[in-house]
Amino acid sequence: MVSRFLKISILLILPIFLFGCGADKLTYQKGFPKTKTRALIEFIGQQASQQMHFLYKEDNQCIYAKIPTKNDREVPYYRYEDAQLNDYVGKYLQTKLTPKTFKALRVDMKENLFQGISNKAIYNLPQISMENDNVLHVKTKTNERDFDLVDVLKEYKVKKTDKIIYEVTALTDEAFQLYVKDMDLSKTSKTDMTLFIKQDLSDIVVTQLYPGKLDKALDKNNLILYKSLLTKLDADRYLVKSASGYRILDYKSQQLKSVDDNDYLSLDGKYVYINGNKKDLQEGEQRIQTIENYLKGNDKYEREFNLSFKKIAKKLKLDTSGVSSASINYFNKDFVVIRLNFSGVVVGKAGATNVIIDLQDKKNPTAYIVDLGLE
């Protein structure tokens, strides 16, 4: 009798071990996170730097290059200190956040957190301006030179009357990356170019970072001087920063890759949210891999968790027939922000919200339900 009872118990308990131990269960709670954490600080920092490219962090200072506007004569650079950002995060925690107050804080941060950098040499930042006839004037700590883009980019048929947009997208002590877009090139051709330039201006590599067959200019030997701008993933693969996120330089397949269209690459290029970029993010089991495991195609997942739209609707007391759209607004290590739009039961809309999924506490991952107006 005891033995039979034991067998039945094992049969009942077994499924819990088989199916219940994989994905983490999220705790759902309304409101914004209440404590400062690394991931939250990163997220808030990113909010203020929307028209900028992050270049590097050193001595508790973050350095950014702003995307030049029509009023900027040259590429503007900005910095802030960790402590200053930390103070701003405190403001977010003290404020009752709504789409309006969240935006107001973001705008305030943009205006007051960032300090312009006038002495560029101290931070190893190239001084870059566009002169007449699309001649790029570059001055670094060690050299000064003009690059006639009509000549440098002759392969791409750039003309001296063309309207050119340029942005500094990556930088190290040895080299920097310049994104150049010709607004007058035909829409049917590829209008975006990337220039790898040595800080001493002794070398320049011109290429394009569109996904597809690897450009000859991206050959390993050509990029040997620009290794500091690449992140090595394994013997054949490197991460390279483009103006729209990271790409994968795959020398084995001779391809410049993006992650699959359905997947979502983290802001730092190190993690992949599987199916995070699908037209409509689905509820249920969610999986995150490191970029290395993703490229290997294995089943090792960094994080797995269950996402329930029904529980979120219940927390918000919404009468809804389901989610009409769901998408990721922000994704970096252990931190995801999504947007959910709930349909009404028969017509119209029941409501919308952002959900901050904080995976930092491995034992108690939490979904914070708060509408920040991020769409």
Added chain:
Amino acid sequence: MGTYGREAVVTALLKNHLSQADTIVGSAGSALLKKGFQLGWARVGHGSISASIDTNFIEINMEDIKSEVDKWISQFDDLKENEQRIYDALTEPTPEQFMRLSRILSDASSIQQAYFQIKAELDEVEKEFENTVRVYRSPMRQALTAATLMYNSLNNIKGDFSDFENVSVYVHGIESDGEDFQDDVEEVADTGDVVVRKIRDEEAEYYIIQEVDGKRQMKAYDSLEELKESKYYNSEGRLHIVYDTEHQNEHRQETSDDLSELLTDMGLLNETTKIDMFGHSYGGRRSFQFAMDYPDHVRSITTIGTPYETNTLGSGANKYPFIAGHIPFVDFHPKEYSGYLDPNPENYRTDDGIDHSNVYTDMASESMGDDINHLKAANPEAYEKLEEMDITATAGSSGTISTYNYFDRKTEKVYLGDHIVSVNSQLAKELGDLIDDHEIYSIKMPIAHLKEIRNEEFIDLVKEVNKKEKE
């Protein structure tokens, strides 16, 4: 109440109040106000309101008038207290003195009741004023828009977006906002296009569709200044305006008036800018209304799921608002007020004494066919301009059924509606040749009406219309 036995102190105060009432009525110049005062004052039993109404304009501050009547009520309180104090001070009051006090207290209380009645009459007058004003509100606003356009033209005043020649406006349906359309726009907009999201009760949001290293992005800008300073900003592209109505269930006329104000401010109601309207559900009616009001500026209308005919859901919710507002798990707001009253005596409802029209009264009482016929008779030029527009009415369909036609002796496939609006109504069959194109999209969802706006074929159509009209 008779005036027999009325004490002199009461009569003196009443005389004073009657004089003030005459002054108020005379200076306001409103027969309606005079009638309200006369009705209330009749209970006072002291003379009558005789002020003449001979001014050419009406000027009423109802709050001031009510506070004046409150002052009269308070003066009678003071009178009662004063007379009581005098009586209490008497060492041996006579029966006559007691009777006098009783008469004053009773008379004053009755007069105060009459004054409260005057205030109630004033409330009615106020509501009637509001109801009347609402009928004229829309023509006034349209006249104001016309005057502003003329003023801007004469003084060469341009709005922030007046350089755009191609503009799309996306208008949502009932109980909703523009977020689903925003998702559509993210897919259909071309590189270089600008997107303005007008969010209810909030500041507008600005975006530019940018293609960077082969990746399409909808880049957000925090302000208009930031948007226009961007090197990616280019008015040769298309401007997409995803519009949230001010009230989610407002009548189409209110939307048309608000939208014209917004587009005037943006500098888009001009001779060169052409507007392509897109509407989902009741947003289609709203788009049509705008096209009827501003036919010189609209180039095309594309709708999906629009109830062009009167609609059962609208009628039901309008007729039984309590039930509609309390159906478990369904969140309807059939009583939602939006400041507009339609001249059609059937297209209104009264909530808390306020007459108003909204999406539910409109769908219950008016078909777009009737409106278009009225337009054709009253303003044939505007109708001709509607005929020149490219109008496409599309329908979401939850499936088909086969029916046998005994007359032709063959089986026919009949499309079902989207669970809320019939296919015939969505296709605007009653508008006849005015509709240039019809499409039906199959949507396999529990409630097709909710998903048709995100239907891939419809999104392709929006893209195609944007491209074709620009060319």
